Amino acid sequence: MAYGFDTLQIHAGARPDPATGARQVPIYQTTAYVFRDAEHAAALFNLQEVGYIYSRLTNPTVAALQERVATLEGGVGAVCCSSGHAAQIMALFPLMGPGLNVVVSTRLYGGSITQFSQTIKRFGWSATFVDFDDLDAVAAAIDDNTRAVFCESIANPGGYVTDLDAVAKIADAAGLPLIVDNTSATPYLCRPIEHGATLVVHSMTKYLTGNGTVTGGVVVDSGNFDWSASDKFPSLSEPEPAYHGLKFHETFGPLAFTFHSIAIGLRDLGMTLNPQAAHYTLMGIETLSLRMERHVLNAEKVAGWLESHPTIEAVTYAGLASSPYHDRVARICPKGAGGLFTIALKGGYDACTRFVDSLELFSHVANLGDTRSLVIHSASTTHRQLSPEQQTAAGAAPNVVRISIGIEDAADIIADLDQALTKAHG
Structure with missing residues (x-):
């Protein structure tokens, strides 16, 4: 069967x-x-x-x-x-x-x-x-x-x-x-x-x-x-x-x-x-499908909200209609584009570190794919051993923060991002 x-x-x-x-x-x-x-x-x-x-x-x-x-x-x-x-x-x-x-x-x-x-x-x-x-x-x-x-x-x-x-x-x-x-x-x-x-x-x-x-x-x-x-x-x-x-x-x-x-x-x-x-x-793995459904649902909501935020230069989530890779999602990932993406902040490297330090619900860790929402500034951590050119090619430029969206209430995730972005930009 x-x-x-x-x-x-x-x-x-x-x-x-x-x-x-x-x-x-x-x-x-x-x-x-x-x-x-x-x-x-x-x-x-x-x-x-x-x-x-x-x-x-x-x-x-x-x-x-x-x-x-x-x-x-x-x-x-x-x-x-x-x-x-x-x-x-x-x-x-x-x-x-x-x-x-x-x-x-x-x-x-x-x-x-x-x-x-x-x-x-x-x-x-x-x-x-x-x-x-x-x-x-x-x-x-x-x-x-x-x-x-x-x-x-x-x-x-x-x-x-x-x-x-x-x-x-x-x-x-x-x-x-x-x-x-x-x-x-x-x-x-x-x-x-x-x-x-x-x-x-x-x-x-x-x-x-x-x-x-x-x-x-x-x-x-x-x-x-x-x-x-x-x-x-x-x-x-x-x-x-x-x-x-x-x-x-x-x-x-x-x-x-x-x-x-x-x-x-x-x-x-x-x-x-x-x-x-x-x-x-x-x-x-017993709950993988349930978690991935929520990761995707939350990521779509959060990425859409971030894309319209005045302090954000860009959001890389392929689930957004504006993404150059959006047309591949239905063919390669028919159930959604996952829960991982990056955001580019106005204000560069310093704004990114202030943003990460200001988050409360998010955990600042070198991991992704957890039930919890996670964040890291790749250029100063996971990708710091790379040259600036390699960082940019890998999608981890100095003004970029990686976000792994968890399965919490989407409204709470957005609220935490909102207050942190406000603090990061004064």
Whole structure:
């Protein structure tokens, strides 16, 4: 039976515990699992049988979360890890090698820009940054050493909506996987695999958990990419020495990436999600659709009010008819443009810091996607390590404040913004 999203967000991956009948997924707080016998242990380590060995690799609570997120995204499998940043490295790990590159959007979260522009160099990888509105430039940036294309569905911080269909066509024509960070949209608003994405990553810390309690990341595998179509992805298509010459794509088919990420990625990188964090996220996802509906409803009201405020130069929310990306919302995010956007204040940097300090209902934090309304001045915090040019390209110029609209009463959110803007501008 084909269940709807609201049903799947509660039931996918969650079965009554066979030992106790517990209805909620238990927290399996254990490091290791007893093998039935020596033959069973050997089969598990040879990847001949699926099961639990050690919680760095697999854990029943985490497995339930993996199944739930994969189901909601329309993927064949998923691998959870310790954070959204860990998920991005996990997504690239089987694809990359020294001297290889990834083509990425300029409109990314500031931490992701740093990870791609600086940190991955330590692995011998590199990133080419391109404005993904310029499709010709995206295609031109791809060369013989490119192994993936990376973007966000709804970009943090500006709420920019990427034309995933167009970008997917370019990646497909080049024989490359498209990796989409779907953190800001969630699978309730956008399902990138339906638009041609090969892999979907999330910082589950944000909307999926929704309560600001734990960090977590996930990589969802579409199962649609032919890893053996070329010689570009030997980790998946060629014999793996650590498993007696096993070929992941030949052996596991559509689940090749998922199995590789567990058997190699988590085994060697160890960026494991702990079972208690998985439990919090499972509970958060149970109300995902309800929360996202309210986030969108409130964001539409608040953005509309801000757009007409005399102290505001611009509002970037794609849900506004004035947004240059408004026409993409119905196609890419049919249930709404999310709850994240930026505002540009008259008065520049100083007005922004006064505004942030004057807010009372909003929490000034380096997070988004919480039930609470959140605010941050990106240029002085999350994006301060970037150059002014990079800040502007990423939508985090000095006069810009990022707002994550919560699920409180919209009138209260507006009232708090109003008094803070008044104080910020004297």
